[in-house]
Amino acid sequence: MSCSLTNQTVAVLGGSSGIGLAVARGAHRLGARVIIGGRDPQRIAAAARENAGLETATLDITDEAEVAAFFERIGTLDHLVVTAGALLGSSPLGALDFKAAREAFDVKLTGSLLAAKHAAPRLRPGGSIGFTSGMLARKPSPNAVVKTAINAALEAATRQLARELAPVRVYAISPGPVNTPSWRLMDDSSRAAMFEKLGNTLPVGFAATDDDTAAGYLFAMQARALTGAVIDLDSGALVA
Numbered sequence: 001m002s003c004s005l006t007n008q009t010v011a012v013l014g015g016s017s018g019i020g021l022a023v024a025r026g027a028h029r030l031g032a033r034v035i036i037g038g039r040d041p042q043r044i045a046a047a048a049r050e051n052a053g054l055e056t057a058t059l060d061i062t063d064e065a066e067v068a069a070f071f072e073r074i075g076t077l078d079h080l081v082v083t084a085g086a087l088l089g090s091s092p093l094g095a096l097d098f099k100a101a102r103e104a105f106d107v108k109l110t111g112s113l114l115a116a117k118h119a120a121p122r123l124r125p126g127g128s129i130g131f132t133s134g135m136l137a138r139k140p141s142p143n144a145v146v147k148t149a150i151n152a153a154l155e156a157a158t159r160q161l162a163r164e165l166a167p168v169r170v171y172a173i174s175p176g177p178v179n180t181p182s183w184r185l186m187d188d189s190s191r192a193a194m195f196e197k198l199g200n201t202l203p204v205g206f207a208a209t210d211d212d213t214a215a216g217y218l219f220a221m222q223a224r225a226l227t228g229a230v231i232d233l234d235s236g237a238l239v240a
């Protein structure tokens with residue numbers, strides 16, 4: 001049976017967990033060859049074990065030589081998705097740990113640009129680069145200045161690169177809260193309570209799952225007229 005991504009190659013950096021892994025599963029279901037990349041070999045191996053058919057690579061997205069080698073190995077591709085992000089707790093500016101903040105910028109912002117740099121020459125015309133921003137880019141929230149700045153920078157880069165890299169398409173998905181392993185800095189009961197409360201306050205009545213969020217990337221890969229856009233897939237958080 002032919003599916004909508006049959007004979008296409010999709011690379012997902014950050015694909016060993018959360019939203020990235022859901023994108024990888026979805027693209028594979030739609031017929032694509034999918035390669036997931038992440039830093040921790042054990043998490044990559046576990047993702048592959050639990051999701052037959054995914055190809056894997058271990059790399060640090062902040063290391064340009066590793067990123068270049070990753071795309072060199074893949075060769076021509078149709079779509080790149082970047083969901084890699086470092087763990088970063090909430091903190092007021094006065095107590096901000098700048099070592100952790102720099103790492104967060106490095107992984108998500110520099111990493112996205114490095115991946116785009118090395119993928120772009122290998123992407124077919126009409127293929128796509130998908131970045132991941134987040135609702136904090138446009139919804140001020142206390143104790144989140146680093147995430148806000150990173151996400152806003154990525155949204156600006158999306159519009160800029162859609163011009164510079166055309167006819168390759170560039171888009172960003174902006175999630176709201178999604179219950180993924182990225183919340184593991186919170187203890188289980190606080191996390192469960194927070195997501196329950198979100199269910200009562202978000203306009204759709206629940207916080208999106210990783211699969212709900214992955215649906216945005218899968219749509220964008222197939223939407224040949226979409227570029228330069230940021231898609232808010234945030235359970236209505238921006239308008240709440």
Ligand SMILES: NC(=O)c1ccc[n+]([C@@H]2O[C@H](COP(=O)([O-])OP(=O)(O)OC[C@H]3O[C@@H](n4cnc5c(N)ncnc54)[C@H](OP(=O)(O)O)[C@@H]3O)[C@@H](O)[C@H]2O)c1
Nearest residue numbers: 014016017018019038039040061084085134177178180182
């Ligand atoms: N979950 C949310 O509520 C939410 C809301 C808004 C925006 N977002 C954004 O959505 C994206 C995905 O979040 P998620 O919740 O799916 O996170 P996640 O489950 O923690 O997954 C993050 C992924 O990034 C990879 N990664 C981290 N550092 C890396 C590095 N240096 N090199 C290569 N890979 C690296 C991780 O692999 P390793 O473990 O191997 O490092 C993992 O595969 C992030 O950009 C996040 O900011 C999430």
